[in-house]
Amino acid sequence: MTDANIEFHAVATTAEVTEDEPKAVSIGRMDIGIYKLDGEFYAIDDICTHAYACMTDGYIDDGQIECPLHGACFDIKTGKALTAPATVDLRPYEVKVEGDQIMVGVPKADD
């Protein structure tokens, strides 16, 4: 699905993101976490919806990322909040890989 309001940004190379080590990137003022899971790349908001913490500093287990501060778990593929204390999902972003570049789609800035 292509949305005219979505703009893709090159944020990292495929070598920079491993299954154990996600990468935090910024697009404009947005903080986004890039993950690799079962060979695929995923992008979700990097700031926990519960309190200010970078999710990419957290711990990855079984397709979930666990917040380093208070332990809330989110589904890496969908951003869904899975455990307390989080009740709000992390926003997921579209990802495509071109060559060795990971591209993340975010809404156009000037809208």
Added chain:
Amino acid sequence: MSDDRTFVIIGASQAGGWVAQTLRNEGFEGNVILLGEEPYLPYERPPLSKAALLGEVTVDSTYFWQADALEEAKIDVCLNTRVTAIDRDAKEVVTENGDRIAYDKLAITTGARVRKLPIDGADLPGVFYLRTMEDTLAIRDAVQEGATAMIVGGGWIGLECAATLTKLGCKSIVVEAADRLCGRAVTPEISDWMLKFHTGNDVDVRLSTGIEKFEGNGKLERAVLPGGDTIDCSIAVVGIGVIPNVELAQEAGLKIDNGIVVDECARTSDPDIVAAGDVTNHPNDLLGRRIRLESYENAQNQGIVAGKAMLDNTEPYSDIPWFWSDQFDANLQMIGLPQDWDETATRGDVESNEFVTFYLKSGVIDSAISVNNPRDLRVGKRLMQGQKQVTAAELEDPETKMQALLKR
């Protein structure tokens, strides 16, 4: 609605809020009544000594659930409502203004209250405690840049408060009765690190001492030390521990022993009453003994277990105790309760305030504390949970990938 039962929760706190939410998450369709004596919806306490005291966040943003979310979940929240008795024979709770509310099941999440400082002048305006939103707002109102703030108690609350008041431009002085900081919770070497860290951040820490009395004309003006020396100060915050609010349960005849005695599923000695949070004395399988915890995670997870138990969905609660604290630019986290260990391993660099110290007992992590390294601590928690054998040498080796230890 087919379910006409009413479940009542005393205490609109973190634990109480999670009991209520859990009832709904588990599909309970009866009435849920959440009674709280404060004028606020269930709120997060960690910001009270940090972001809320700094004035960086609004009261609303500390709520676990906003009013509309609670309404949507059909949780009937009654604020400014103090419960004065539990009538177990009638299965009713009695409120301060005489209302009687019938319950089919009851949860007690009354938490704890601050221990008062038993000295002259402790009731002077300017002497504060820090437990509730009200306390934080009052301290924030009273703080003036350049003021000297006397902090009584060098525990978690005292140290967080010292850090925040320093950030607000106060001169913070911490007096602690014991010979080291946070002595009830952490090991001596971590106390030493805390002392160095706070001193390095311009906090004046005085150990093995207390305040003889506070003096002032109608408001706090000075603290008198045991030798008779005085320190001029316009604000004081006392953080010398809390007392569990067991009285309602006690008067109702429930079993009490340093808290309301509950089983691993948060059930009290009355089959229709559960209890959760700071107020309970509960068994911890991993530690092999009963404990009463004053922590965020305990309030949340025991609250969830208590909610399930009200629906006869019994799920034992036996988490590894976990705490955290933010002081200046340091995030401290702790797992387990350091008590008994035969080996210590420090990973990272203590001097640069980024490390984890693991305490091992027979090759298994018994407890650990981290400074600015939550990720390795989290892996440590899983190693501890799985009772995995590790060596001090491999934990200390910076080449060791912590996650790899889990996978073998």
